[in-house]
Every structure is written in structure tokens, then in C-alpha cells.
Amino acid sequence: MTIEFVARLVFSLLMLLVLVWDARFLRIPDKLNLLVAGAFVPFAALQGLAWDVLLGHVGLAFFLFACFLAVAMLGPLGGGDVKLAGAVGLWIGSAPGVVRWLVAAGVIYAALLLIALMFRKTGLIYRCSSLRLPAWLRDLLSPDVSLRKAVIPFGVPLAAGAVYWAWI
Template sequence: MFITLFVLIVFAVPLLIAAYTDFSTMKIPNKVSLAMAAGFFLTLPLHWQGLPVLGDHLLVGAFFLVAGFAMFAFGWLGGGDAKLMAAIGLWLGWPDMLPFILYTTLFGAALGVFLMLGSQFMPIRLRTSSVGMRLFQGGSDMPYGLALAAGALFIWPSSQINAALIG
């Protein structure tokens, strides 16, 4: 129980920090993604399943790093989002990758709809705050770290790594 709680904290806390900072500043600090990646390697002995599984985790992380920076190059994703996505990828195995992409996309779509329509329902005080102005200006910027964090936290209970921890 303690080990599962510890790993969940090491996994969830950086995600929550990334979501908060992306929402409030539209930036995800590098140290958040680095902390998440370091957390994976620090907890590796707790969920060790052998070199082939470790290789899968490294490949998923590398896949997300390449995909994230390709999306960054096209202007579809911010650099912080790309790095966070790669750090999340370290925690995922191949079976977890598609559910993560699906749920992150759904959360991202909901966030996009909220940003397009939500300002109509927000109190004027919130709309005119610095965060509200940044979010509801109608630009193409979106704090996608929220969707990444939501997708990762949503699939965590059914993930391979969580199953390995609880045995």
C-alpha cells in the first residue's frame, strides 16, 4: 500500500503541478518534466518487470518525445507539452499508449470547447483577470498540459505499471 501510494505521488504530483502552471502561465517548467522522468527511474526497482518491459517504457517515451517535437515543429503543441508527453510516455507501456492518446484527445477536445464557449458563462471578473484574458482571448494557444495530465491520471488505475505495483 505504501509503495503504491508513493509511486502515485511521484507520478501524480508533477502532473498536477504541470496542469496548474500551464493553466496559470501557459508554460510547463522543464523541472516538472524532469521530475516526472526521474520519478520513473527512482521507482523502477518497485515495479521491475525485466529488461524487455523497461525497453518498452523507454521506447514509448522516445516515441512521445519524437511525436511531441514533431507537433511542436508544426505549431500544434508547445515545447513544455512535448517534454511532459515524453515524461508521461516513460511511465506507459505499449498497451497503455493508445488509451492515453484517446483520453488525452477527448480531454483536449473538451478543453478546446470550454475555451471557445466558456467565456460566455464566466463572470466578468474571471474573464478580465490575467489568466482569463490569456485563456479566452480567442487565440490558438491552449494549456494542453491539462489534457495531458488528465489523460495520464485517468488511465493510471488500469495501466501496466500500476498492475505491476499492486501485483
């Protein structure tokens, strides 16, 4: 196994942890975001990244943090999503990689919405009261709750898109 493979694997596992945590609790703890960002350091050292390349990674992380912070001030994103964007940007380190990540996250978000609309229309899952779903998912799938009031945790598509970036 190469160090790059191990780095991708560790990053993907961390993103899956973020995905599950955000889906369950609708928040991404600072400690988890610090873990994602901090895990980059040993892999960067082991890969022998040059200082200018490393500074590019850090610069991109700050840029993404600032962009996501601006969006969060307008509404839908939370602080955990903003910090996650910075941590993921640290790993990605290039503009084409960021585009690939954000497009994947957008497609995943749209797919989640389309699936939710499909289930709202049929009422299939909502009628299965024995399912123990998180409140946000129950609201999203419920035809009784306005879709404008329903919440989708943005960390879920961001983390899933990051896993896509890591392997594709």
C-alpha cells in the same frame, strides 16, 4: 499500501503540478519534466522491472518524444509539451496505455473547448472582472478575442489525461 499505489499517487501528484504550472504560466519547465521522468526510476527499481520491459518503457518514451516533436515543428505544441510526452511515455510503457492516455487527453481538450465556447456565448465569466484569471483563459473566454488567436495550454489536457491513465 503497495508500491504500485504509491507510484500512481506520486505520478498523479506530479501531473497535477504540471497541470497547474502550465495553466498558470503557459510553460512546463525542464526541471519539472526531469522530475516526472526521474521519479519513474526508483519505482521501476522497486517493482523489479526486467531489462526488456524497462527498455520498452524507454523506447516508448523516445518514440512519443519524436512524434510530439514532429507535431511541435508544425505549430501548436511547445517544447515542454514534447518533453512531457516523453516523460509520461516512460511511465506508461505500452501502446494500449498510450492510446488510453491520448484519447483521454483529447476528450479533455475538447471538453475545455466546449466549455469555453459556452462561456463565450453567455459572457458570464468575462463580465466578472473581479476574477483574477490568467491572460490565456481571459482571452479564451472573451467574446472580443478571436478563438483562432486564443491559446489553450496543451500540458493541461495531457497531464489530466495522464492522471486518468494512472487510475483507470
